[in-house]
Amino acid sequence: MANAQDHPFQLTNTLSRKKEPFIPLNPPHVGLYVCGPTVYSDVHLGNVRSFLTFDVLVRWLRHIGYTVRYVRNITDVGHLVGDEDAGEDKIAKRARLEQLEPMEIVQKYTNGFHDVMRLFNILPPSIEPTATGHLIEQIDMIERIMANGYAYEVNGSVYFDVPKYAEKHAYGELSGRKIDELVANTRGTEGQDEKRSPLDFALWKKAEKGHLMHWPSPWGEGFPGWHLECSAMSTKYLGQTFDIHGGGMDLKFPHHECEIAQSVAADGHAPVRYWMHGNMLTVNGRKMAKSEGNGFTPEELISGNHKLLERGYSAMTVRFFMLQCHYASTLDFSNAAMQAAEKGLQRLMAANEVLKGFTAKTPSAPSSAAEGFDVEALANACHAAMNDDLNTPVMIAQLFEGVRAINGAKAGTVALSQADIDTLRKLYDAMLFAVLGLREEAGTKQDEGLDAGLMDVLLGLRADAKNRKDFATSDLIRDKLAALGITVKDTKEGVVWERS
RNA sequence: GGUCGCGUGGCCGAGUGGCUAGGCACAGCUCUGCAAAAGCUGCUACUGCGGUUCGAAUCCGCACGCGACCUCCA
Known part of the structure; x- marks a missing residue:
């Protein structure tokens, strides 16, 4: 668009906690990595919000002319369930419960994840690498870290040496933590006596007897640490330093902090230029989380078959509901808010139909008192809102301003020229469908046999x-x-x- | 306990120190056989108390309330 130079895309970098102009390393290419799901259970609506945030990011980057390589992983190695069950991972546990091969669990929930993404019209990534498909890269990265002296082996496991790393590097810079405070606040460490410091984290874990998922390594049979896969795969597909890394707020610490440490320790470069964190979806003020048990699945949402739901809501209603809130704010789910979003979306889509239905002539003979409407200004405002840290709620507010003009033109109270109508059509088509990723929902059309x-x-x-x-x-x-x-x-x- | 963040009208939610988004709900009017839809009009809020400023929802301090992270989680 015309004034892309005057108003470059601004993105809040959670590393600096500031809005910064987005300047990619190698324009027009943009490298984006987003932490994907661990496929051991159904995704819930909170997960959807996060992937939706980055979906809109990708859509916007592409809309303003960038070529995005979007990498989003599938975590298919289970990680520890909790302190008590050290030794058993989530996928293995699930496999035992469902009496399935671990890889059947992985496939089942990967399929489910993909179905949900399609349901909400969330675009697939360019590359969707799996942790189990990149063991060689992970082992290789561990060796680089060890060669640089930032990791040590104990009994077939390899740990990252955080205190050693912190001597020269800013461990905790992303999450605003200080080493001393971290040490002071560390919780129970029993079962972790192999570690030299409670802050150290596993790069490679030795597989205990009976552990289902394990692979050979220079340190014996075992499996990779949770934080490692993202570092290894982002390095492989996007390079040692890339543009944007996204994920949920809850991954900031320790996961993303560890990713930075691993990359710096292995290759000497900060891996990411812009860190981006989406905020949480809450229910009655509390984070929706698998561990809280307050999540519902997309199926329950659409059917309305859940105690928190008064009735069902469509996928696009949910998508629109989420986009009416800025990604960096928490968003509280409620039936009243869903119903408001549903009405609003209907009005928006109906106006778009009205717009499409305008004939070549001016829609309706405008009365002499008809007012003009500045379509250019509207388009610029939409663009500016998205460039301002993906401010979808403000962009949507602009679209509603346009709705008044469109309906007004139909009613004859607003005068729109043919050029105005063409501009509006292009704008609504782009913003509604390409950028916000909404789509017409089945069942509302009139031509169904x-x-x-x-x-x-x-x-x-x-x-x-x-x-x-x-x-x-x-x-x-x-x-x-x-x-x-x-x-x-x-x-x-x-x-x-x-x-x- | 530590770190970070939030508290906006009936509800949901934007807000760059002055021009006081938007949606939903509600009320009145127009159109209409009635309804629906649409249009017009109305509804002016920033947790509390101090401070900075000509001027603060917006900056600073304190208090209260809430949340996230510190342990797997998007």
């Missing part, structure tokens, strides 16, 4: 009744249809119906 035919019959009968001024009959038909969830509207252009 049998349904459409049946409706034509009923509405034909109703029109006859109306012509005879038999309003009792015409209203009866409308009321009965309303009871079935179909709204009939008599507009100037004719009768329209839609499912609610």
Whole structure:
């Protein structure tokens, strides 16, 4: 767009805690890495929010002309369930519970994850690497770290030496932590006596007897540490330093902090130029989390079959609901908010239909009092909002300003030129579908074969009744249809119906 | 306990020190056989107390309330 130079894309870098102009390393290419799911259970709505945030980022970067290589991993090596069950990983535990091979668990929940992503119209990444597919790279990285003296081996396990690293580097810079405080606040360390410091973290864990997932390594049979895969895979596909790394707020510490340490220790470079963290989805003010048990799955959301849900909501309603909040703010889920979002989305999409339906001529003879509308200013405002740290709520607010103009043009109170209409069409098409990633939902369209035919019959009968001024009959038909969830509207252009 | 963040109208949520988003709900009007939709109009808020400033929701301090992270989590 015209003033991309004047208003470059600004992104909050959680490393500096400031909004910074986004300048990629090798324009027009952008390297983006996002931490993906651990595939040991169903994804819930909180997970969806995070992936949605980065989906909008990718869509926007591409919209303003960048070529994005988007890498989002699948964590398919289980990691420790908790202190008590040290030795058993989440995937192995699940495999035992469901009596499946660990890789069946991985495949099952990977498939489920992909289904959910499609449901919410979240674009697939360019590369979706798996931890188990990159053991060679991970082992190689451990060797580089050891060669540089930042890791040590104990009984077939390898640990990262955090105090050693902190002598020369800023461990804790991302999450704002200080080494002394971390040491002072460390919780129980039993079962971790192999570590020299409680802050040290595993790069490689020796597999105990009976452990299902393990691979050979220079240190014996074992499996990689949780933080390592992201470092190894981002380095492989995006280079030792790349543009943007994203993930949920809850991954900042220790996960992302460890990633920085691993990369610096292995290759001597800070891996990431811009760190980006999405905030949490909350329910009644508390974080939605697997461990809190307050999450619901997308299936439950759509069916409404969950005690927190008054009724079901469509995937696009949820998407729109989330986009009406800035990604860096917490967002609280509530039925009232969902219903408000649903109405708003309907109005927005309906206005887009009105816009598409305008004929070549001016939509409706504007009255002499019709006001003009600055379409250019609207387009610029949308662009500026997105460039301002992906401010989707402000961008959506602008689209609603446009809705008034579109509906006003139809009503004859706003004058739009053909050029205005063309600009608006392009703008709405781009913002609604390409950038916000909304899509028309099935079931609201009027041209669906049998349904459409049946409706034509009923509405034909109703029109006859109306012509005879038999309003009792015409209203009866409308009321009965309303009871079935179909709204009939008599507009100037004719009768329209839609499912609610 | 440590670190970080938040507290905006009936609800959800933006907000760069002055021009006081937007959505939903609500009320009135227009259109309409009625309804729906749409348009117009109305509804002016920033947890509390101090301070800085000509001027603060926005900056600073204190208090209260809430949350996140510190342990697997997006």
